[in-house]
Amino acid sequence: DSGVTQTPKHLITATGQRVTLRCSPRSGDLSVYWYQQSLDQGLQFLIQYYNGEERAKGNILERFSAQQFPDLHSELNLSSLELGDSALYFCASTGGRRSNTQYFGPGTRLTVL
Amino acid sequence: QKEVEQDPGPLSVPEGAIVSLNCTYSNSAFQYFMWYRQYSRKGPELLMYTYSSGNKEDGRFTAQVDKSSKYISLFIRDSQPSDSATYLCAMSFTGGGNKLTFGTGTQLKVEL
Numbered sequence: 033d034s035g036v037t038q039t040p041k042h043l044i045t046a047t048g049q050r051v052t053l054r055c056s057p058r059s060g061d062l063s064v065y066w067y068q069q070s071l072d073q074g075l076q077f078l079i080q081y082y083n084g085e086e087r088a089k090g091n092i093l094e095r096f097s098a099q100q101f102p103d104l105h106s107e108l109n110l111s112s113l114e115l116g117d118s119a120l121y122f123c124a125s126t127g128g129r130r131s132n133t134q135y136f137g138p139g140t141r142l143t144v145l
Numbered sequence: 146q147k148e149v150e151q152d153p154g155p156l157s158v159p160e161g162a163i164v165s166l167n168c169t170y171s172n173s174a175f176q177y178f179m180w181y182r183q184y185s186r187k188g189p190e191l192l193m194y195t196y197s198s199g200n201k202e203d204g205r206f207t208a209q210v211d212k213s214s215k216y217i218s219l220f221i222r223d224s225q226p227s228d229s230a231t232y233l234c235a236m237s238f239t240g241g242g243n244k245l246t247f248g249t250g251t252q253l254k255v256e257l
Contacts, residue, residue, distance in 0.1 A: 034188065065244065075189070075233065075247040088242030122188055124245075131242055132177040132196075136188040 035059065036137035044143045050111040053140045057125030063087070064106040065126075065134060066098055069118040072121050081106055082127075084097055113144045148172050151234055151248030160257055164221040168234035168248045171215065176247075178210050180219045183250065184229045192232075193219065206234040226254045 035058035043051055047083060057064050066078040077090035081100035092098075095113075101107040120141050124134035151168045158164055167181075172218040177196055181189035186229040193208040195201045195217075201208045217236075221228055231252050 034190070036188075065245075067245075074249045075235075075245075077244040077246070080242055080244060088244055090244060120186070126243070132237060132239075133179065133191060133194050134243075134245060135191060136181075138188045139186075140184070 034135040034137065036123060036135055038121075038123055038137035038140050039061065040109070040140060041138065042141045043100070044145065045113060047113055047115060049102075049113050049144075050109065051113065051142065053108040053110070053121050053134055053142075055106045055108070055123035055125075055137055057106070057123075058135055061125035061127035062101055062104065063131070064104070065124045065125045066092075066106070066108050066134075067122045068095070069120050069122060069139075070116075075122070094127075109140070115144050118142055118144045146171065146244050147249075149234060149236060149248045152251055153249050155252040155254060157254045157256060158224055160224060160226060160255055162224050162255070164219075164228070164253060164255075166219040166221075166232050166234075166251050166253070168217050169215055170217075170236060170246075172238075172246075173212075173215065174235075174238045174240065176238045176241075177236065178208070178217050179237075180206075180208055180231070181233040181235060181247075185231075188255050189233055192206040192222060197236060226255050229254045 076094040080088040180193040232252040234248040
């Protein structure tokens with residue numbers, strides 16, 4: 033158990049809908065990273081937050097957004113969903129002394145029908 | 146060309162074999178090198194972390210980094226059926242916000 037929690041485990045929704053994925057980092061970690069894992073693209077970095085502020089962006093679609101709250105949990109919002117958004121979404125946290133090591137949560141499996 | 150290349154396998158070995166997994170990369174800025182293990186549909190689990198070139202050993206696992214060749218390896222000794230998983234190499238550098246760039250993963254099966 034990495035100490036990172038994600039909810040829900042599974043989400044099934046329809047095209048055009050909006051969903052919110054939630055992540056709670058390890059206790060004391062200030063940084064949260066979001067990644068998307070699909071069969072054809074592998075694990076891809078989406079966005080990073082550090083102590084409530086956006087720090088880095090990867091290949092994140094404009095339909096996707098995220099935020100980190102004062103209690104350090106983070107939410108990833110996916111809107112106008114398309115079939116191709118079906119994937120595993122992971123968050124990872126870091127912030128300890130070895131801040132380059134990221135610990136991943138169990139992921140949320142999103143299926144868009 | 147992808148920044149990080151990794152043979153997807155699958156790689157099948159008998160129990161007790163030494164396994165060698167490799168990645169090559171093109172971005173010389175990478176400083177931090179990691180290996181993650183991912184069981185089917187689970188979150189990646191950090192196995193090894195190495196900074197810059199050199200070797201690191203942890204139990205049955207040894208990670209090697211050769212920055213001059215842009216090549217990293219993970220060796221698993223005395224492989225066990227429980228080692229069957231997908232192994233992902235990952236890299237980052239400070240200037241890149243520490244975001245991880247992953248290889249595609251190598252699927253390993255250790256057979257009895």
